[in-house]
Amino acid sequence: MFALADCNNFFVSCERVFQPELEGRPVVVLSNNDGCVVARSNESKAMDIAMGTPFFKMKGLFESGKVAARSSNYTLYGDMSRRVMNILRETIPDMEVYSIDEAFLNLEGIPEEQWVPLCRGLVKRVRQWVGIPISIGIAPAKTLCKVAGHFAKRYPAYRGVCVIDTAEKREKALRLTPVGEVWGIGWRGAPKLSGLGVKTAWDFVQKPESWVHKHMSITGVRTWKELQGIPCIVDETEERRQSICTSRSFADLITDRDELSLRISDFAGICAAKLRKDGSAASEVGLFMHTNRFRPDLPQYYPFVRTRLDTASDTTREIVGAALSLLDMAWKEGYGYKRAGVLVSGIVPCDEVQGALFDSLTPEERHRDRLISQIMDRVNSGGRNLLRVATQRPGHYADGIRREHCSKMYSTDWNELLVAR
DNA sequence: TCTGGGGTCCTAGGACCC
DNA sequence: TCTGGGGTCCTAGGACCC
DSSP states (O other): OEEEEEETTTHHHHHHHHHHTTTTTTEEEEOGOOOBBEEEOOOHHHHHHHTTTGGGGGGHHHHSSSSSSOOOHHHHHHHHHHHHHHHHHHOOOSEEEEEEEHHHHEESOOGGGGGHHHHHHHHHHHHTOOOOEEEEEEESSSSHHHHHHHHHOOOOOGGGGEEEOOOOHHHHHHHSSSGSSSTTTTTHHHHHHTTTTOOOOOHHHHHHHHHHHHHHHHHHHHHHHHHHTOOOOOOOOOOOOSSSEEEEEEEEEOOOHHHHHHHHHHHHHHHHHHHHHHEEEEEEEEEEEEEEETTSSOOOOOEEEEEEEEEEEEHHHHHHHHHHHHHHHOTTTTTOEEEEEEEEEEEGGGGOOOOOTTSOOOHHHHHHHHHHHHHHHHHTTTTOOSSSTTTTSSTTTTTOHHHHHOOOOTTTTTHHHHHOO
């Protein structure tokens, strides 16, 4: 059996911990550049504010005070997430952190009669100690945990914990679940299934496996089995990532090559630091840039170029160098760039890097670059950007991103905490 | 004026091998 | 006129997740 612990309206809940005046009000949290809605409180969901709504389309609601808005503050959310996960881990160490606000707990070895009291205790402790409301769904497969979690969240009578552990409960839950709400069936799958007469999750599991395979391929079959309580989705969080991407939209269109080059150096530098944090090295570096797709009146251009490194690398100098040489390939004058990103792939463990016979760098040079990167990591620990290569921008990584409604770093900056108190 | 960011997996089709 | 059969690897694009 698994338990899925899921934070309710996570980003909004984080904001509310330090701004209790937001409690009970419609609240939304915005994406980078205050672009669109990425989190909603129950009150704003009730107002039919959809996920992904562009902020400018609901400016009226905001300015009239009907809805409160906050820029996203990932430093705060990351820190709150860490606190929640620590509490869960203390009780159930066999845990898989699935996303910033979700974790699967393995209940194997825990007596059945303890599942619910144990999880109720977790709900209470997380709320008391961190201030974040969570819900827990318990079931024999992860997709069913998601279903159970929905009920735990929606109906207060469950007091935060819902269990699907019998055929009767499973049938009842699946009959009440529209097929489009099932984990793994997306917004394209739902209308297609509906057209084939499948409206609920229960309709879906009634179909034979061959039918599911024909219409939804192997991934659909996995979901179908999971809904019957046969676990098919394995823990992949311990595995090495296969690619790392750092990309941003810009507050304004960038038309100047030097300006874009500074941003791309930053993105590449972040990718290199992420590689080192994972103990990985990459053998390929890619670069993409996008003009503004919402401005059809402007010329459009969205190149993606990539290059292979002689030897897989994790050094800032080399990843940044590769990204800048890609900019030479992709750059075209006369366009306004709205977004760009660097992607590293071909990832291997950094202590298993295959040497190259005709390497552009000597082993001594590689060693020196790695030492320099390590020093940068030490100086820059905690997400600061103090030591950088000369092609990167001075200042903070978040500079140049519009965040007009940002809360303070309540939990990570001592001075701000004192002011808040 | 203003529309996010970071991932994974699967499939189809092309290039290439013997 | 008639033009095999079986494989691998890579890539682009689509679908999905949070």
